Amino acid sequence: MKHHDDTDFDVIRTEVRRLCDKYGNEYWRSLEPDKYPTEFVADLTTHGWLSALIPEEYGGGGLSLSGASVILEEIAASGGNPSACHAQMYIMGTLLRHGSEEQKQRYLPKLAAGEVSLQAFGVTEPEAGSETTSIRTKAERDGDTWRINGQKIWTSRALHSDLMILLARTTPADEADDRLGGLSVFLFELRGDDGELIPGLTIKPIETWMNHNTTEVFFDDVVIPADSLVGTEGKGFRHILDGMNAERILISAECIGDGKFFLERASAYANERKVFGKPIGANQGVAFPLAQAYANLQAADLMRWRAAELFDAGQSCGAEANMAKMLASNASWEAGNATLNTHGGFGFAVEYDIERKLRETRLYQVAPINNNLVLAFVAQQCLGLPKSY
Incomplete structure (x- = not known):
C-alpha cells in the first residue's frame, strides 16, 4: 500500500x-x-x-x-x-x-x-464483565518469567492470532494504591516454534448469533518471558484505555458503514418495488423511517469524526469515543430495522444479506461496552451526576 x-x-x-x-x-x-x-x-x-x-x-x-x-x-x-x-x-x-x-x-x-497477527485482546472475564477493575486473572513474577493463571472470555479471534495483549492482576486488589491500580499489560506469543499453543493455554470457541469467531481462554500456569510486560507494572488499566478509546471509535465507524449499507439497499428497493401502482418509497410509512435513520446516522457520524480528531491530536476523548459508539450503534440498528421493514419478507431471506448484517451490527449496542454503561459514564463525567456504578 x-x-x-x-x-x-x-x-x-x-x-x-x-x-x-x-x-x-x-x-x-x-x-x-x-x-x-x-x-x-x-x-x-x-x-x-x-x-x-x-x-x-x-x-x-x-x-x-x-x-x-x-x-x-x-x-x-x-x-x-x-x-x-x-x-x-x-x-x-x-x-x-x-x-x-x-x-x-x-x-x-x-x-x-503480515508475518504475525495481533488480533487477541484478553481483557473481559466471566465474573467481571465490564467491571474491568475486578478481573482475577493473575500474573506472578517467577524469576525471569511471568506465570499466568485465570480465564478470559469473549476474546475474539484468539484462534487466528499469533500474539495476545493481556490484562492481568499483578497486585491483589486490596493491596493496590487505588481502584485502577494493580493491573498490568502483557504482550506475548500464543504459540511455540512448533505452531502449537504454549503449555497451559487452552482456547475454546464460543458459538454466537453472528459470525464473530470469539472464544474463551484458559491460563493454567502459562509461562511467558519477563520482557512481555508492556509499560509500567500496575498501570495496565490506564495503558489499555488508549486501546479502548480507539476500539470505540473504530467500532462507531463500522456501524456507520453498516448504516450506509442498509440505507443504500433500502433506498434502491423502495424505488424499484411497486405496489398498488407506485414505488413503495412514495409511502411515508416506508420513507419516513428511512429518512429518520439517515438523519440519525449522519449525526452519529459527526461524533465519530470529532472523537477521531481528538484521539489523533492526543487529547482526552473518552466521552466522545463512548458517545460515538453509542450513537452509531443505535443508528445502524435503526437503519437495519427500517431496511428490514422496507423489504418485508425478503428482508429475512439470506440472499439479501440484510438479516446477516442486522445480526452483525446488533452486537455493538452491547459490545465492546453496553450502551447503558455509556449513559452512566456520560451522566457522571459530562453532567456531574452521582456515580451509579
Missing part, C-alpha cells in the same frame, strides 16, 4: 472498496455460521491495510486513527464484516503508546509485513 495523505480519504475508500468487491456478499454468506475469512484478511494484509496504524519507520502505513476508521467503515459499507480484522488496529494503541522500543522493533515490522 502506498502512503496516503490522511486527508485523502476518498482514495482509501476507492481502493478498499475495490478489494472488497473481489469478494462480494456471496463470500460472506458462504462463511456462515462460523468460518474465518482467511482469504479476505490475507488480502487486506498483503495490501497493507491492516498495518495502517503502524508508523512508517516500522514498515506500516502511518495513517491516523481517522484514516484507519475509513478502512473499516468501507468494509462494512460494502457488506463485509470488519470484525474479522479490526482488533489488530485498535489494539495497536496500547503497544504504540506504551510499548518499549525493543517491543516495537520486535513486533511491529513483522505485523506490518
